[in-house]
Ligand SMILES: CC(=O)SCCNC(=O)CCNC(=O)[C@H](O)C(C)(C)COP(=O)(O)OP(=O)(O)OC[C@H]1O[C@@H](n2cnc3c(N)ncnc32)[C@H](O)[C@@H]1OP(=O)(O)O
């Protein structure tokens with residue numbers, strides 16, 4: 001057994017009594033109430049999910065295993081010659097909550113090289129799709145195709161299924177999925193945009209560097225990949241992609257079924273696809289502005305109002321939980337200030353950052369007028385030559401796999417139940433509204 005799995009076994013065993021005690025001794029303690037607008041309005045803010053992988057504070061933003069983004073980057077062992085940690089170090093951290101030693105990281109790096117070998121049938125399945133399919137369709141199909149080799153599914157069908165040990169098989173699938181999703185994404189990139197000229201894995205490289213290599217990028221894109229995958233990994237478990245993955249896995253569907261479904265949610269324009277939408281919005285804006293006309297605060301403001309007046313959302317702004325600028329936006333902005341301060345697209349995105357919050361506040365609808373992660377991520381990709389912006393959500397999907405997979409390993413480890421909230425009818429809501437609330 002690998003050291004990581006050994007450690008995880010110990011962590012899960014130690015953790016279980018906490019969950020058991022909460023349910024047995026404190027199961028009926030009230031922690032929230034549900035109002036009619038929450039019921040109709042997307043269950044916003046209802047505290048009804050549990051995860052210890054990350055927590056999102058509305059003001060402060062995300063903490064991974066208790067650490068802010070800067071603290072996470074600071075604490076983890078870095079890739080050789082890099083300012084950023086390896087994805088493998090981060091995976092170990094997300095799973096266990098412990099900062100791994102360099103030796104522990106090296107073991108995961110070596111393990112991922114084995115796990116990361118993608119079976120040919122995955123590529124066949126992707127190639128069978130029309131080439132103009134969205135790359136998120138390709139990614140979702142590629143992940144789903146892996147299902148036939150699911151260890152968890154085999155264990156379920158073995159007749160020896162056991163709720164206490166099934167997490168171990170989920171862990172195998174989750175690790176394989178994480179190791180394989182980046183090479184699958186790289187394959188899609190080369191297949192769709194680079195004439196299907198594939199680049200073989202370089203066994204000397206870590207996860208992020210190998211992804212950079214396989215899509216045909218050179219340094220410092222290895223750091224871009226590491227940073228990007230880590231930043232996009234997890235955002236507690238109520239967001240659409242994480243929640244979908246958790247929900248599907250709660251039916252004891254394996255990691256491949258669950259994450260393929262999660263990716264389909266990530267592909268929505270109000271969620272992960274917003275980073276593609278941001279680039280699309282900017283390109284449309286520049287086209288309308290015309291050749292040689294400089295973006296100014298005035299013409300950016302006008303374009304934002306045009307979008308709002310047309311009944312559309314400003315992509316990359318607003319959030320269901322956050323009420324301040326997303327620290328993932330800030331982290332990427334800091335990267336841009338260091339590596340591409342004079343890039344015209346970065347300057348334009350910065351100008352949008354200056355005016356959009358004011359416009360959204362004046363518009364008066366969005367509860368959060370500040371930028372989210374998606375407002376900034378495309379600029380970096382564009383700068384390094386990854387200009388096919390319909391691919392950006394695939395990059396998000398590779399990163400999000402880390403959080404979603406860590407979550408479902410723990411879901412099974414702690415024996416979480418099949419998810420099944422209760423529905424009510426509109427007539428019931430009307431009755432309870434008149435009565436001043438549901439009588440218990
Ligand atoms: C990785 C991520 O998923 S981050 C989010 C990525 N998505 C985007 O950037 C898309 C643009 N943003 C949005 O659509 C929203 O802010 C969401 C989906 C992120 C959050 O949705 P909600 O929690 O419902 O936001 P909120 O409570 O502020 O919505 C209230 C109203 O403001 C509107 N609003 C919210 N954000 C925006 C925005 N960026 N532009 C215009 N209107 C907005 C909503 O559409 C809603 O309008 P309605 O009452 O007519 O339906």
Ligand SMILES: O=C([O-])CC(=O)C(=O)O
Pocket residue numbers: 234235238239240241320321372373
């Ligand atoms: O938290 C959310 O609802 C959306 C988001 O930013 C993410 O999933 O990364």
